[in-house]
Amino acid sequence: MSTDTSAGQAASGAARGEHPTPDRNEGLTADDLRDLAPADQDLRLYRAMAFVRAFEERVETLYKQGQVRGPAHLALGHEAVAVGVGAALGPQDRSIGTYRGHHHALVRGTPPDGMMLELLGRAGGVCGGKGGSMHVLSVEHGYLGSHAIIGAHLPVAAGLGWASQVLGEDRVTACFFGDGATNIGAFHEALNLAAVWHLPVVFVCENNGYMEYTPIETVVPVTYPAADRAAAYGLPAITVDGNDVSAVREVAVAAVATARRGEGPVLVEARTYRHGGHSVADPAAYRPLGEVEAWKARDPLAVHRDAAVARGGDPAVYEAVMPEVREQVAAIARRAQEAPRPDAADAWTDVWSDGSSTWRS
Amino acid sequence: MAELTYREAVAAGLAREMDRDPTVVLIGEDLRAGGVFKTTKGLFERFGPVRVRDTPISEQAIVGAAMGAAMGGLRPVAEIMFSDFYATCWDGVVNEIAKARYMSAGRLTLPLVIRSANGGGIGFGAQHSQATENWAMCVPGLKIACPSTPGDAVGLLAAAVRSDDPVLVFEHKALYGVRGEVPDGDHVVPLGRAGVRRSGADVTLVGLAATVPMCLAAAADLAAAGVEAEVIDLRCLVPLDAATVLESVGRTGRLVVVEENPGQLGWGAAVAALVAEEAFGDLRAPVLRVSGGNVPLPVAKELEAEVSPSAAKVVAAVHRALDHRRVAPVA
Numbered sequence: 001m002s003t004d005t006s007a008g009q010a011a012s013g014a015a016r017g018e019h020p021t022p023d024r025n026e027g028l029t030a031d032d033l034r035d036l037a038p039a040d041q042d043l044r045l046y047r048a049m050a051f052v053r054a055f056e057e058r059v060e061t062l063y064k065q066g067q068v069r070g071p072a073h074l075a076l077g078h079e080a081v082a083v084g085v086g087a088a089l090g091p092q093d094r095s096i097g098t099y100r101g102h103h104h105a106l107v108r109g110t111p112p113d114g115m116m117l118e119l120l121g122r123a124g125g126v127c128g129g130k131g132g133s134m135h136v137l138s139v140e141h142g143y144l145g146s147h148a149i150i151g152a153h154l155p156v157a158a159g160l161g162w163a164s165q166v167l168g169e170d171r172v173t174a175c176f177f178g179d180g181a182t183n184i185g186a187f188h189e190a191l192n193l194a195a196v197w198h199l200p201v202v203f204v205c206e207n208n209g210y211m212e213y214t215p216i217e218t219v220v221p222v223t224y225p226a227a228d229r230a231a232a233y234g235l236p237a238i239t240v241d242g243n244d245v246s247a248v249r250e251v252a253v254a255a256v257a258t259a260r261r262g263e264g265p266v267l268v269e270a271r272t273y274r275h276g277g278h279s280v281a282d283p284a285a286y287r288p289l290g291e292v293e294a295w296k297a298r299d300p301l302a303v304h305r306d307a308a309v310a311r312g313g314d315p316a317v318y319e320a321v322m323p324e325v326r327e328q329v330a331a332i333a334r335r336a337q338e339a340p341r342p343d344a345a346d347a348w349t350d351v352w353s354d355g356s357s358t359w360r361s
Numbered sequence: 362m363a364e365l366t367y368r369e370a371v372a373a374g375l376a377r378e379m380d381r382d383p384t385v386v387l388i389g390e391d392l393r394a395g396g397v398f399k400t401t402k403g404l405f406e407r408f409g410p411v412r413v414r415d416t417p418i419s420e421q422a423i424v425g426a427a428m429g430a431a432m433g434g435l436r437p438v439a440e441i442m443f444s445d446f447y448a449t450c451w452d453g454v455v456n457e458i459a460k461a462r463y464m465s466a467g468r469l470t471l472p473l474v475i476r477s478a479n480g481g482g483i484g485f486g487a488q489h490s491q492a493t494e495n496w497a498m499c500v501p502g503l504k505i506a507c508p509s510t511p512g513d514a515v516g517l518l519a520a521a522v523r524s525d526d527p528v529l530v531f532e533h534k535a536l537y538g539v540r541g542e543v544p545d546g547d548h549v550v551p552l553g554r555a556g557v558r559r560s561g562a563d564v565t566l567v568g569l570a571a572t573v574p575m576c577l578a579a580a581a582d583l584a585a586a587g588v589e590a591e592v593i594d595l596r597c598l599v600p601l602d603a604a605t606v607l608e609s610v611g612r613t614g615r616l617v618v619v620e621e622n623p624g625q626l627g628w629g630a631a632v633a634a635l636v637a638e639e640a641f642g643d644l645r646a647p648v649l650r651v652s653g654g655n656v657p658l659p660v661a662k663e664l665e666a667e668v669s670p671s672a673a674k675v676v677a678a679v680h681r682a683l684d685h686r687r688v689a690p691v692a
Contacts, residue, residue: 163433
């Protein structure tokens with residue numbers, strides 16, 4: 001990986017420790033979504049989505065076996081948003097997301113092994129066992145973290161954009177959030193600030209129709225909870241089918257280009273659907289009969305595969321992808337299950353920049 | 362050595378750091394106009410709109426943007442106009458800023474400062490007078506500096522800006538007009554090192570920000586009565602210079618902690634507890650606390666004074682501590 005490390009941020013902490021995060025990066029790397037060419041882009045986009053799908057399916061299984069520490073909010077059904085936007089970002093660009101963020105971490109090149117170790121609470125996880133599923137990150141790959149307080153990271157994205165602007169760096173920040181974040185103050189404060197300061201930020205709403213357990217349309221008076229509000233802040237907003245990776249990518253390329261030209265932030269609202277509950281623990285029985293089936297008929301992987309095949313792709317090649325990535329993920333999970341548990345003493349490190357947690361003399 | 366007011370010292374300290382390091386930037390409300398407390402006077406004219414950024418009234422955006430900017434390679438100094446307003450953006454401070462380094466196992470570094478005007482004494486009422494430094498002390502991951510003099514306003518700010526950890530600087534609004542010496546050149550007061558403002562053998566007074574001059578005034582009164590008080594300016598709550606307090610109590614055997622925040626859970630309780638745990642054998646009297654009252658701060662002068670610490674209350678507490686020896690010990 002030649003990705004430029006974020007200025008001012010250096011790998012340290014757990015990276016120094018006895019159990020460093022493995023840099024083994026099998027399954028999905030940042031390069032997998034870079035330099036897409038017309039000849040291979042359909043298959044590469046599909047493969048990235050399939051890897052995310054396989055990863056999340058495995059996490060669901062491990063969670064149900066009691067092997068995942070803490071909650072897990074899966075991106076099953078959301079793959080096209082992460083992959084479509086991820087494919088529009090350059091190595092110098094940054095992204096930031098929410099507690100439902102495995103997909104956003106993976107598409108930037110966050111090592112899947114390090115993520116799985118973190119989810120299982122094993123030594124060498126990307127957060128050293130101190131973050132878990134809701135806080136995965138890879139600074140060196142430009143994924144500045146999953147943040148678990150709804151809306152809190154939108155102003156942080158504005159700040160990342162501000163830093164790029166002040167330092168004269170060619171970096172765009174993509175900020176992912178859910179429809180549920182559009183009613184909290186930080187969303188509105190961040191959009192306003194980003195717009196008035198012309199910050200290079202692309203705000204991406206993954207509208208999956210549910211604010212946790214509650215249908216979003218029951219708590220907002222507009223059709224598009226993010227896009228319809230953007231106009232109030234002078235932000236151009238684009239709505240897109242979030243289950244169509246090609247459409248998402250096309251929209252994201254344009255939005256990133258706008259931000260990169262210094263023309264200010266853009267908001268993209270991608271309508272998608274969460275195949276499962278809010279977290280794995282939620283059976284999502286509140287959803288009307290037939291809704292899940294109707295959305296699964298528009299599964300982002302199937303939508304893209306069908307379109308690719310219609311464009312001349314080989315169906316047999318596409319059929320072979322899912323078994324292959326499932327095998328890769330199974331190996332990742334096995335390695336994580338066999339990994340040592342962290343040293344309890346690690347709980348006392350990394351509060352301060354000197355590595356300690358000492359608060360008094 | 363220049364004599365400056367505390368408010369001029371804040372502006373001078375910011376200017377020194379901005380001169381020294383081009384990545385130091387300011388973000389907050391009314392900065393361009395010099396700030397409602399005139400603590401950023403002249404900085405916009407000198408450093409321009411790229412480095413001195415006025416924001417809307419959006420505390421969540423200020424705090425969040427400071428965090429993002431710190432992640433992105435700047436050293437932002439954010440201003441929350443009144444420390445009471447931390448309540449509007451506390452999520453960003455405690456759930457994001459305080460925890461980012463830990464949750465990322467050291468992979469994220471947030472070299473940022475948040476300044477705010479703290480404390481009472483000037484009749485601003487319950488929503489603009491609180492001493493909120495104890496709020497921050499509840500949260501691991503935040504350093505807390507509270508200057509009591511113009512010199513420390515510069516020196517602690519310099520240390521805060523240069524720290525790779527997030528630092529909350531609580532400036533005391535009742536001190537903004539106080540004049541004092543500010544050393545020339547590179548004046549840095551390390552975080553976590555208390556200042557002994559007066560030596561004395563009979564009792565240790567521990568103060569912070571505006572309660573430091575209060576303790577010194579009390580010590581002058583006590584000296585007239587033949588009681589020599591040692592006055593410790595904690596300067597920082599985190600890191601806490603416990604060693605200096607424990608050493609002093611080891612000599613005096615008596616401790617009065619003077620804090621402006623409400624006593625029901627103030628920082629003085631933490632200081633009292635650690636002295637009780639670690640210096641019990643040195644104590645010749647119970648540790649006493651002079652604290653802010655457990656009421657929202659009222660406005661009228663007599664009412665605010667009634668529930669605020671004062672030199673007279675400190676003197677009274679010291680006499681209680683001294684009187685304790687007259688109580689016959691249990692056989």
